[in-house]
Amino acid sequence: MRMHLLKIVAILPVLLLALSNCSALLAQTEPKETWEPQVAGRFYPGNETALKDQINSFFKTIPNLFLNGRPVALISPHAGYQYSGQVAAYGYHALKDTNFTRVIILSPSHFHGGKRFRGASILKVKNFKTPLGVIPVDQDACNQLLNQTHDARASSPQKSAPLFGEYEGAYQGEHSLETQLPFLQMSLNSFKLVPILIGILIEDDFDRMANAIRPLLDEKTLLVVSSDFTHYGDGYNYVPFRKDIEKNITALDNGAFEKIRARDFNGLKQYRKETGINACGLMPILLLLKLLPDNVSCEILNYDTSGHQSSNFSYSVSYASILFTKPADTKSGFMAPKKEPLETHPYFLTDEEKALLLSLARNTLETYTKTGNPPSPGQVNNRLTPNLKEKYGVFVTLKKYGELRGCIGHLLPQSPLFQGVVENTIHSSAHDRRFEPVGPKEVSDITIEISVLSKPKRIAGADNFEVGKEGVIIRKGPFNAVFLPQVAVEQGWDRVETLCRLCQKAGLSRDAWKDDGMEFYVFTADVFHEGVRS
Template identity: 65%
Template structure:
């Protein structure tokens, strides 16, 4: 073993013994970074956070929150981004928060496993937060391989190491946001150290019984730390663009809940996301039907207009929606609700395209969606009805992004705004649209009719009807124009649909496969405006 490797190994072993040193239960853990990362004055702190919340336009309901990934830099840098995640949990009656934070090793001691501080309360300028003693004691006595309800001995992966909390900001910076978002709640503070091999599974197995409808999981993490001071300079040109691409590569793995893919991505790129271990642990905890979404993204380099040093911040929300898989919404298909035949006037089409264009410009340049309140007052009643809708972006005739949903889920004008944002920044096949591209992009909107079930897979009108296939939770959909644009016949279309759903290409022959068709009202900026 080389001397450096031996030294690192010694650190880990040494820290394990420190991790499980006997500690007494404290009454209060005092703030460590108040006055540095956020204001130590109660009124100033409340005002700053509430201003962050006010800067965020009202968002459509995204489903029951399960988890939030939130940045932890000084509030002047990452506070506005963090506010997106915390505003999304307002109104939900969470009574407990499990907070997973990375240890920045401020005291110089690394440790393997997780540390749970033995204290009754955490203190911030906004008051005391009660620690859930029962949950913490359960984790501290959880034994590897034992029954969650009958722990037998203390595993080496759980302990109380006060040094992980001394001077540490990653956990503490989340607390004032939680206090103003949730009010009263109990806290399970978990500082995450080094995890290897099956540590993730063992710790997730221990935490999982604590998860319920009243419990929110929060992960504290910044993303790329670029610059000589961080020891990470993987590129020296097009820095802003490359940082964004690097971050979104990680986001793609996170939103797909791809635990192994995220770890491989880290090895391949060297990305120094400080909370990547807690994030990977979260991916082990999320249920299959969790849906992820990037609420906001920014960098300190953009804020200071100096990319010689830059830290990336993202607010990511995971929600639970009925019948979901791999982050994609699958609404019930047997709804008896009927919707009237759909048609739009030329003025209404122009209004929706104009709204999509304004959304693309606003969100690409600022990261903030347009305020829907004044828009709602100006649109026609028809545009307030719920319809399935897709927004497609094309650049020089090539696809640049396409996102939407099949069944009526939002008011049409809201769906256009939401899916314009998702097409420009959330389609994992592409990097996010950049400001300089906007003038080269043509927007197309497809408004969908109701779904109609067909009995035979070939009973659809090629080029005139879109088709959705579903087998269990696996599903995929093509708009009517896709087959024509790709030059496919019916069999080719069905095969590509199956592959898109993650199924064998001939799975359309399976008797358990369901088929639905729909028509679309398609219009774009070239033909309409």
């Protein structure tokens, strides 16, 4: 009898292992139907209409981007949309009109021990749901990863453990993956999802996991990495400096961007060790660097911080939209947008049309400073000419006693000219961060200037623009700035001083215009203004 008991005890672990394997097989063959949204109504609107309106409002402010090739991967932030949504929109706007049919998302796990499990969790469900509808999961791709075989290492059983598992707890309350989904739904026609939450990866985990994912990458598969960057402040236990905080945060993030741009896996790991930079998606980013093709180019489309948005750097989180492209493959049928010059054109606004726009700007300034609302559309609609309904880039400049009091505008055509004048009069008077909002008592002391712009064209270098006749835009990575044509004349600047001041405005060193990689664009403007107000 005792011998029989010993035999049963001996085979019990085997039976338990078999039962465990059966449970795993059942889990693989019977995925849940739909994973409900975890953070809708908190990180982004829970209502379909409100969510679409918010994302479209982000897209509306983005200028046309000149891409270096076909998108293959994107790093995108995942904070609440009110903080990081505009930055994220830059990357997703660049994905419009692409033909991706599958998206692999690599996201960090923040909750439920997410930073304690090793490897990655793939949630076995048929669909992910957002307020915009359901997204089908690519079951075959997920099973392919979950069924990966691994080299057994008798000397180190931990290393032989599968790197892909089904840990549902990692997805409960998690926002890093979910916040990417509505943007994808608004950017791509239809696609299947491969959801991957990353825990801890060590030693050769990156290579093993990359080798497992790489067979899934084809011309119609997009890689998305979800990550914010520097989390600064006592609440994040990260205060490497207490002076020049905004400048130092930007420098810290740029150091990471340079390693990412160079696809320097070891360099980024070393940079993390040296600086302690606490980008929450560091593991997924490092995995991405293992997966990117050799001929990839990297472009930082937009960058911002919550500290800059709130003008309070006691706490600050950094957001970046980073796009990876490779040369267009004509066999795939996808051609990258060309960097073709956009022609300038003669203006044909009549004196009467200019007077109407100035009158509209004046009415907007007076109405908005008093009521907080724009003027009624009915006040101008019956006087609009076809020219005023055409789309143009336009700036509105406010001056008080000849000194700048506000200036904001659209570089590229976004809305009908009359509407752009209304919008930018409001923005210049209330949202120019360099000044306090204009008060009702100031209105009579302010003169209004309107600049209607041609479309920018790219030039070869800093020597190819005419000071005082052309406006100039500089752009390098996430940094950019613009001067209207009249600025240099009004300030008495020559070419070098104009470029130095422009670099300072962009947050760069004065001589950064000499750097390799600096892009230059020029445009012309038709400038008209009110007479001097007494």
